Amino acid sequence: MNYATQQKLGRILLYVAAIVISAISVFPFIYAISTSLKTGSDLFNPALWPKAPTFSNYLSLFQTAEQPFGRHLLNSIMVSTGVVALSLFLSLTAAYALGRIQFKGRGLLLAAILSVSMFPQVAVLSGMFELIRFLGLYNKAVGLILPYMIFTLPFTVWVLTTFMKQLPKELEEAAIMDGCSPWRILKDVFMPLLWPALVSTGLLAFIAAWNEFLFALTFILDNQERTVPVSISLLSGASKYDIPWGNIMAASVIVTIPLIVLVLIFQKKIVSGLTAGAVKG
Amino acid sequence: MSTSTAARSRQAWIFLTPLLVVLALVAAWPLARTIWFSLTDANINDLSAAKWVGFENYWGDYGLFGNSADTNGFWAGEWGTAILNTLKFASVSVTLETLLGLAVALLLNQEFKGRTFVRAAVLIPWAIPTIVSAKIWGWMLHDQFGIVNQWLLDFHLIHDRIAWTANMDYAMWTVVMVDVWKTTPFMTLLILAALQTCPKDCYEAARVDGVHPFRVFWNITLPFIKPALMVAVIFRLLDALRVFDLIYVLTSNSDSTISMSGYVQRQMVDNGYVGLGSAASTVLFLIIGGCTIAYMRLSRATGRNND
Amino acid sequence: AGVTLTISCGTVGQDYEWCKRATGDWAKKTGNQVKHLSVPASTTDILGLYRRMFAAKSSDVDVVVVDVVWPGIIKDHLIDLKPYSKGIESQHFPAIVKNNTVDGKLLAMPWFTDAGLLFYRKDLLDKYKLSPPKTWAELEAAATTIQAGERKAGVSDFQGFVFQGKAYEGLTCDAVEWVASNGGGTIVDSKGDITINNPKAAAALDMAAKWVGKITPPGVLNYAEEDARGVFQTGKAAFMRNWPYAWSLAQGNDSVIKGKVAVSALPAGEGGKAAAALGGWQLAVPKYSKHPAEAADLVMYLTSEAVQKDRAIGGSYNPTYPSLYKDKDVLAANPFFGSLYDVFINATPRPSTVTGLKYNEVSQAFWQATHNVLEGKQSGADSVKALEARLKQIKRQGW
Amino acid sequence: MSQIVFKNIQKIYPGATTPTINNANLTIEDGEFCVFVGPSGCGKSTLLRMVAGLEDISSGDLSISGVRVNDMAPAQRGVAMVFQSYALYPHMTVGENMAFGLKVLGSDAADIKRRVDQAAEVLQLTPLMDRLPKELSGGQRQRVAIGRAIVKEPKVFLFDEPLSNLDAALRVQTRIEIAKLHKRINTASMIYVTHDQVEAMTLADKIVLLHTGKLVQERGSVAQVGSPLTLYNRPQSRFVAEFIGSPKMNVLPAKVSSASSTGLAIQVGGNTLNAAVDASGLKGQDVFIGIRPEHVVLLPEGSSTGDNRVSGRIEYLEKLGDATLLYVELATGLPSITVRLEGTHSLSIGREVQFLIPAEHVHAFGTDDMALPRLGDLPS
Amino acid sequence: MSQIVFKNIQKIYPGATTPTINNANLTIEDGEFCVFVGPSGCGKSTLLRMVAGLEDISSGDLSISGVRVNDMAPAQRGVAMVFQSYALYPHMTVGENMAFGLKVLGSDAADIKRRVDQAAEVLQLTPLMDRLPKELSGGQRQRVAIGRAIVKEPKVFLFDEPLSNLDAALRVQTRIEIAKLHKRINTASMIYVTHDQVEAMTLADKIVLLHTGKLVQERGSVAQVGSPLTLYNRPQSRFVAEFIGSPKMNVLPAKVSSASSTGLAIQVGGNTLNAAVDASGLKGQDVFIGIRPEHVVLLPEGSSTGDNRVSGRIEYLEKLGDATLLYVELATGLPSITVRLEGTHSLSIGREVQFLIPAEHVHAFGTDDMALPRLGDLPS
């Protein structure tokens, strides 16, 4: 087989794989969309497409004044953005120290940071509850940013440290020779090169914060201040046993969309910032 | 490198301070509380009435280990099963996720039309809240009106509906499958970022050398992404060992699939035994720590440490 | 200008609408204000939330809804309503009042009640010329006949009987019904003695295990209420054990079984008498409320006969006043209330009050033991024996 | 059998407006040692990478051993390459880097070891075999890159500036090693990119000089192809003449006083110079004459003036040990010229000196910058 | 005021057992142009990086302008550096790369633009200002790296092989540009690492030649410090003699027949040679004599034999255009020697030839490899 046909075949395989993977990934989401367009007994019908599609599930989400879903969306966006911004900032600076400077106790520190996220969330809940009340952050959406650090920080610090380590030493040296302060090196030289890592970890941290349930449920009682996962869990049907599938699916579809938008926005950054051309060998 | 090592490490601590302050703030108190509670008989009903009991929660008639109720041996008991279940779940799902994540990341690293779309599509499973996606899958896998059984029937792949989440032979694998579906994007995204750091010229050298793509992957790509891969696996491992939501929603906290976190949840929240639950958390913490160290040792041993 | 109370009485949907209406009326009447605290849909989540708030002595909520099995669990955090009830509790179902009374304190006022019922397809019973089953054996026989017939007729996945078999509180309810109706007692008796290790209880569990894979899909081991209803409401099952809520949904306009459904009391066991698990909700006032008097007044108002009647008519909530089951307005709206009066008044409570703080653990051990039997991992006899040992360990020095 | 033929090769980098390589036509014979030279950025690496298969060919045909390879995978072309950026595998030690290509081919372990050890010996890498690339000096990295190619003994070698970071001694030694390698495997063709004239001159069977800048568009990428001495002695254009030779050729504008097929007489700043070139094709009165610094002869002080003599003032002077470079200011209006004298001389800046410009060493270029054919029997 | 003093400097890389730099003592005067040369891997870059502050000093003192800088941050030392591996910022364009250092210093925008444009002009980078490093050729990257240092006009310049990827013309031009820069900012000291002898010779006020291998341990890192011609004419040791000069000096073992302070007579393969060296300090009968290829004189065919004459057979020959290199086999037992002849000669491989080895050009080394002082007035 010659190279050209081989390449063509490779392309075809590539597309097939891409289609299969996308299909598997997206299918449950499609299913969620389809369910969100169903009501009543139609919900129990396995058919993919609803008999009588309706947007009533979406409308009802935004029509309940006591459960302001729109407001909850805003809260979630605010909290998650805050979490990402703060944890990226904190971990970027820390990663610089941990990844590029050899100092005593570095390994121990990394281990300690990692161990923070080794406890199950329920276990830290009561302590955290006391802490939140003590700090006066109880019942405030922004107050969630702080407790969320407990699970985003170890992750972002570790990932960024790893990536930071891999940048060529010569670049930092060149920047040092140019008179850059460490902060400047971080900001002007490393950060642009770390975009793929920053965006990836940022997205993952965002999603983690966006989907967090337990803290959000426990630390917020005020209806105005809730975040979406809790909001979804508060959706209920006509009675205690009746699960409002249609509404839940509609809400899930809505909460997933901002994340898709984020991915599309940061798309380019996920693949860029290569170090090509920087140094020899 | 650079000038005085002392000056550099001073800088390091300056850069670390904000992080450490925040971490101390959010983590120190809750974690200390957990460990302290684990040595008391605290009950959620009245935490202030907690009494020091030493290691009774860990060892003894009513403890995690050496519990007199484990008449059929420790591993048949509730806690023993939880440990086994969790280890089984974590090892299988993390392995699968890593392999699949790698494959998908390699795919996404190629240039092709529609890459943008696929990249967004691949992330969707991770983006849907766990509780919701578990419910969607629960619904899709429902033995009677789930679409999966329906399709399998329609295509004559099975002739009886399968009770995916109820049948104990399938339940664990179903949970693993859903977890793989859900968290592969996490691996994918991190690996993809790592793939971006591989220098292009090495690939060119390999191409000229006629290195088989598999070999390129094994000898060039893998060493490059290994540090990032390790971190990704560690965090997946951490999450998998603490799995709770997914199992809880899909199969409920039944003894056949209960995880260690599920056990903690059960003791601490459902039963209110904060002391015992905290002890279980602490043991879970130690097990996770042990697994992480074992994993790091193992992967360091299988390759040159390029630190 | 009055005080502001916060009440947690259900989330969106019907519960919330009714609650809001009634509290609004009270607020207008008394000049106070009422805020609503929404809680998650899942009962477990609600309880977890409350317990954490109580542990923090939070005064964020003044009136809480309380599941029928909770009074024992949160007894230390609720005020005694006796001083405020002025004896009105005697007009409610005594079983519920007893359930709500711990150590002589009336911790919660009954708000509405619930009980397990048998739903069946009267069209199919007619088709196969069967009468509604009075015993489990009859149910099994009828289900077998109908299932075989329907499958032959082409509905390949038709099921005889569906219930709640998932390892959760719902299974405890179902299994309590089986055991109690078979004369096997209530796990722990009112004195606190563990009674579950008896042949009748074992037989009841064995009986249920026999259904699985025969008249019941294996998937039932992971069914909650909605799963069962889903199967039943799509016309794929002949019998269903469920709560009254399924009634109005099954009779809904888009339901394929609309008009083909009937409800009856659950069957009885051999030589036993029918038993229905007691469900339902109460209202209570946490100790940490800053306005206990006003809060108690609100509770009394919400649980008053007039309000309950309203809710029964408009929302099919089963009232806790026996008198309302004879009220013709109520009966007009809910025809089966009358025929099922006995079921409601004799509903079997789970051993929650007596086991107090440890109820959840007891229930867990029980449903797990039942689940094991349903799975076929253990025989009923082995299972109840092991359960007894487990319960003894849980009990330690006492409940 | 590894003849390499470039036919109308063109390369336009994505995003670029003008081609980097334009209309390149070239044949490298089986077993030939071909050196690409040219100014920085002229496209030497690009051309080489096209042969390797690492760079798409925008148009034209490239064939190796008679087979069109435009669409053939690099691995199938049977080439080995040394990269300008080294492209060492950072996770492999020096030894592993060198062995990797062979391992991939499935050679047996003993053979690999033998070949790697031998190459390491030659390149003085033996003590470094267990180091990682990041622990090497620049020159050491370069040697590893060379070693990696050498051990493979392919049919076409591609070298991109393989010696540019080596010291003189090692450079000579490695150069000779490469020449020997070429002799030994005498069916292997080599393409070698360098900017070092000595390397080009000593190694090449054939030198390919590439144009840069707008000449690429005007005249195609290839400026001249030929043996080293042909390029040195008979440059086809002023571009070639100025590029080959170091220090570079002095070029002066001149007025023609007489021109025939046997010679050219010109006026440069008042002096008459004769040039042994065939000027029969010359049009117009203006020419440029060229004379290499090493061909200018210093006349003893007080020599008589006459034809082919120029005088000037030493502006600056560099002593190289074995030679001395003079930068001499001629009459006003003329560029200053460079003169290379053998050995060390006791001259000083500011002194007036007189030179002989031998007619047989004078080059002449028309206003189109093309050279007039030189007369006489020149080595090639 | 930017004198740089190395005092007993030692560098041991972490994990290494022997020092890479050992006992280096050296003073670079204010405004001096100092070139480090030495074999590949001898520690030139390491030494340079220590001045820059990028490499810890294991022991010893380094001072700039009289201040000990061992622990001073690189940025405070007032140095600019060109890296051997370029180290361009990959995400910045050529223009941004060059401007970055100035921006960091807070220079005003107009000034930055002016200086960058000017440097770009000199380095022929103007058309490439908007490209990213990955879109540049090797030589172009190197020029950007140089540009980045030049624009900063610091008081100490550090260049690590800045020209190694440039073609001859550009190389000369950039070299002159650097020399001019040095003249212009004549308070700036420069340290320049190169392996190119011509560069070293033409640029250096002072050359520092470094030892490699076990000589580092035995004699310290610095082999000899001096002006270019001193190193060429009066190498202190055989190491220096062989390193400086290209092709390298021929060294032959010899037996002493007579030795005095005014000369040395030796026997090489049956011939008697005289050397103009002060042999008074010589111990023992064995010496090595050295003669540079360019100092060997080809005698016309049939010349009479006599002192200072050797004959041999041409083994191999390289034509460089302006010169010819002969590799000549002498009597058996002796290494073959290299001879450099000016111009092109009609010699062929295999021919027997006779050479004169002028006594005044002969170097002699004791068995300890140290040179005997040469007599006469040699340029320096």
Ligand SMILES: Nc1ncnc2c1ncn2[C@@H]1O[C@H](COP(=O)(O)OP(=O)(O)OP(=O)(O)O)[C@@H](O)[C@H]1O
């Ligand atoms: N990080 C390191 N760890 C260990 N050894 C190193 C390290 N960096 C350099 N070396 C070794 O130190 C020696 C000196 O290196 P250096 O880069 O200074 O050499 P150099 O004189 O610049 O050589 P070149 O001319 O080849 O660039 C070399 O033998 C090299 O292998």
Ligand SMILES: Nc1ncnc2c1ncn2[C@@H]1O[C@H](COP(=O)(O)OP(=O)(O)OP(=O)(O)O)[C@@H](O)[C@H]1O
């Ligand atoms: N990826 C690219 N995109 C755009 N232009 C490029 C790219 N790579 C190289 N070029 C340009 O193409 C021209 C030729 O580059 P090439 O690397 O072939 O030069 P070279 O002759 O090898 O030069 P050097 O001797 O400096 O290495 C240069 O002007 C360079 O700027």
Ligand SMILES: [Mg+2]
């Ligand atoms: Mg190049």
Ligand SMILES: [Mg+2]
């Ligand atoms: Mg170096």
